[in-house]
Every structure is written in structure tokens, then in C-alpha cells.
Amino acid sequence: MTALNQYQRLEATGLWRPDPQAQRREVVVSMGDATLTITDLQDRVLAHWSLAAVARGARTDDRVTYHPDGDPGETLELDTDATEMIAAIEKVRQAIDRGRPHPGKLRWVLSIGAGLVIAALAVFWLPDALLRHTVQVVPMVKRVEIGENLLARITRVSGAPCSAPEAREPLRHLALRILGETRRDALVVLPDGVQTTEHLPGGRILLNRALVEDPEDPDVTAGYILTEAVRAARADPLEALLRHAGLMASLQLLTTGSLSDEVLDDYAETLLTTPQAPVPRDVLLRAFENAQLRTTPYAYALDVTGEDSLPLIEADPLAGSSSALVLSDADWVRLQGICGG
Incomplete structure (x- = not known):
């Protein structure tokens, strides 16, 4: 999924909570081929996050927050010292983002295309069409x-x-x-x-x-x-x-x-x-x-x-x-x- 073989089985510690009312727990985060696996210190699995659905939340001077896309209540906080894990997650997110449709970009491309079509019509079609219409009337x-x-x-x-x-x-x-x-x-x-x-x-x-x-x-x-x-x-x-x-x-x-x-x-x-x-x-x-x-x-x-x-x-x-x-x-x-x- 990620095509980031150098990051597979990468691990880091962080703070995780399943919902806003729960207390944060210290956990171990492991990066696999397609998921982030969150386990407690006894190596019990607490959650699996799809790498394709990891969203980034707020950042402070010492922590970076992530959550599943569409569920900001479940959070994972990583110390900024966990540079390799953060870099791996960001690289995955960027790769996923490039593969997604971008409506804003699409609108921009369509707008530019429409503008070029209108300009071409104004330059090549409008003068002749206007001339022919004038001659007819x-x-x-x-x-x-x-x-x-x-x-x-x-x-x-x-x-x-x-x-x-x-x-x-x-x-x-x-x-x-x-x-x-x-x-x-x-x-x-x-x-x-x-x-x-x-x-x-x-x-x-x-x-x-x-x-x-x-x-x-x-x-x-x-x-x-x-x-x-x-x-x-x-x-x-x-x-x-x-x-x-x-x-x-x-x-x-x-x-x-x-x-x-x-x-x-x-x-x-x-x-x-x-x-x-x-x-x-x-x-x-x-x-x-x-x-x-x-x-x-x-x-x-x-x-x-x-x-x-x-x-x-x-x-x-x-x-x-x-x-x-x-x-x-x-x-x-x-x-x-x-x-x-």
C-alpha cells in the first residue's frame, strides 16, 4: 500500500485515546505495510488505523497529533522527537493525497480550459460568426x-x-x-x-x-x-x-x-x-x-x-x-x- 519499504515495522511511542472522554494512554505505534498498529506496553493491540485514512490534527511545539479520517475524537500524539515515524506517516499521507481527486484543482483546470476555449472562440469563431450574421441581416x-x-x-x-x-x-x-x-x-x-x-x-x-x-x-x-x-x-x-x-x-x-x-x-x-x-x-x-x-x-x-x-x-x-x-x-x-x- 505505502510502497515505503524502508519504513515497514518502524516503531515509536506515543499517547493514544479512543474518544475525547477517555484518558490518554502511553502506547507503541508500529507501521506496517498498510496500517498503523497501536498496542499497549504489554503488546496488546488497541487499534488498527489504515494508512490511507490517517489525518493530521493540531501540532504543538513538542507534539504532533493524528486521528482516523472522519473521526477526530480518537487521537494519537507523537513527540516531535519521533522524527522518523512522523516523516514516514507524512510521506504516506502525501503519497495518498497525490492519488486522490482534488476538486479545487479540478475546478481550476476546468476554469483554465474553459477560459482557453472562450478565448479561442473569441479569436477564431466570433469574428467570422459575427461577420456572417451582419452580412445576413x-x-x-x-x-x-x-x-x-x-x-x-x-x-x-x-x-x-x-x-x-x-x-x-x-x-x-x-x-x-x-x-x-x-x-x-x-x-x-x-x-x-x-x-x-x-x-x-x-x-x-x-x-x-x-x-x-x-x-x-x-x-x-x-x-x-x-x-x-x-x-x-x-x-x-x-x-x-x-x-x-x-x-x-x-x-x-x-x-x-x-x-x-x-x-x-x-x-x-x-x-x-x-x-x-x-x-x-x-x-x-x-x-x-x-x-x-x-x-x-x-x-x-x-x-x-x-x-x-x-x-x-x-x-x-x-x-x-x-x-x-x-x-x-x-x-x-x-x-x-x-x-x-
Whole structure:
């Protein structure tokens, strides 16, 4: 039991009493393999104490008191001079104590563990969960407002949107053809700033003026618009903004319904400087097919040699035929003058 072979059959004298009303008696204490045996001076056994249930009581300058665990009325007092016996009992008690469950220690370990779990959730789960919740509950009207605020910041750099009166209706016709009835006013042509196209929360798609002024074929412009629409559909524009801005932006939008000027300024700059995410070829080809739009004109606009965009040319869903009409010749000519030049 004790695994303390060097202490087996160790003996010492002490004072023992079976209960508080009894008189203390001088006894001999013997340590066995699993018990303390208490005998009188005539070697008659008075008590056996299990070593696993020995508890320590009060100590004075000259005596150390022990009793059976749960029965403090029966006591054994050893002189402090009985150092070897006291050391043996204490060593046994320590060994037994280490093997017992410690609720306080367990609570401490569980508390630390719970704290670590909470911290991990706060660091890894909460931001993403909060972001996803915010994206789900923000209504379209608020998305449009955020998009307009971003556009206002972008135009400080790009210049005011191009809006020649005679080109406004052709631009709406182009949006109707590629984006659908509900997004007739989604296209914005900018004189500078965006490299080709960009999208904003609320559905706006921005085009560099070169995309309407330079191509000879409106299918090219339509291809850029369609690609940007697919890109926006694959990654929620509001989610992209909030992921860039961080946890506090999600909290602010969720609690106040707005984003700070600093967040909007920073993201507007990011939109103008960050390269566009590529769209998987199969997704893009499917979108062009559904829109009844050739990929070949768009592919050659990406690379005039056709080498880098060869897969789009070879897999053109309308190869050998024409796209459904994008714009009439008259609308296309008017649209190309949208920036006044």
C-alpha cells in the first residue's frame, strides 16, 4: 500500500485515546505495510488505523497529533522527537493525497480550459460568426447606401462619373442586356481610378472609360461587365468590405447601422489598388453561355495575341455564331461618347 519499504515495522511511542472522554494512554505505534498498529506496553493491540485514512490534527511545539479520517475524537500524539515515524506517516499521507481527486484543482483546470476555449472562440469563431450574421441581416437599402458612400470617395480620385446626356439611355440599355431589368442603373463609367471594372455593395459596377471608348465591338464591354457581375456574385461585396475592415466594423454596422469614414476611406483605396480576383474558367463560360454572349471578343481584349486567354477562345460557347444583340449601332456610338470625348 505505502510502497515505503524502508519504513515497514518502524516503531515509536506515543499517547493514544479512543474518544475525547477517555484518558490518554502511553502506547507503541508500529507501521506496517498498510496500517498503523497501536498496542499497549504489554503488546496488546488497541487499534488498527489504515494508512490511507490517517489525518493530521493540531501540532504543538513538542507534539504532533493524528486521528482516523472522519473521526477526530480518537487521537494519537507523537513527540516531535519521533522524527522518523512522523516523516514516514507524512510521506504516506502525501503519497495518498497525490492519488486522490482534488476538486479545487479540478475546478481550476476546468476554469483554465474553459477560459482557453472562450478565448479561442473569441479569436477564431466570433469574428467570422459575427461577420456572417451582419452580412445576413443588413438590408439592401443599407447596402446601397454603403455603396454610394464608397462611390463618393472613389470619385474624389477618379473624377465625377461620365454622364453625357445622350449616352445615359444606352448605358441603361447595356445594363439591362447584361445584368437584367432590376439593375438598369447599376453601371457607372468613371474617367479614371479603376483599372477596368469594380463592384460595390448594393450592386453598382464601375467601368473605366476605356472600356466603352476603345473597343470596336460592344461585346467586349459586355464581357467585362458580365465577368465583374460573376465576380460579385461569387463573393458578397459587403462581406469583402467587412473582412477587410475587421471585427469592430461588423460590430459598428450591426449596432449603429453605419460605418466610419475611416473604414470607408480605407476600403475605397483598397478597391482601387487591389488586383481583381480571377473567375474560374468553367464558371465564366457558363455565364457567357447563359447571357448568349461570345467569349472571343472579351478574350482578345484581355490579350491581343490570344495566347494567355486561349482557353476562352477555344471554348467559346457561341463559336461560329453571333452574340444576341448587345446594343444597336446607334446606342453603341452614343455610349462611346459618354465621357464627352
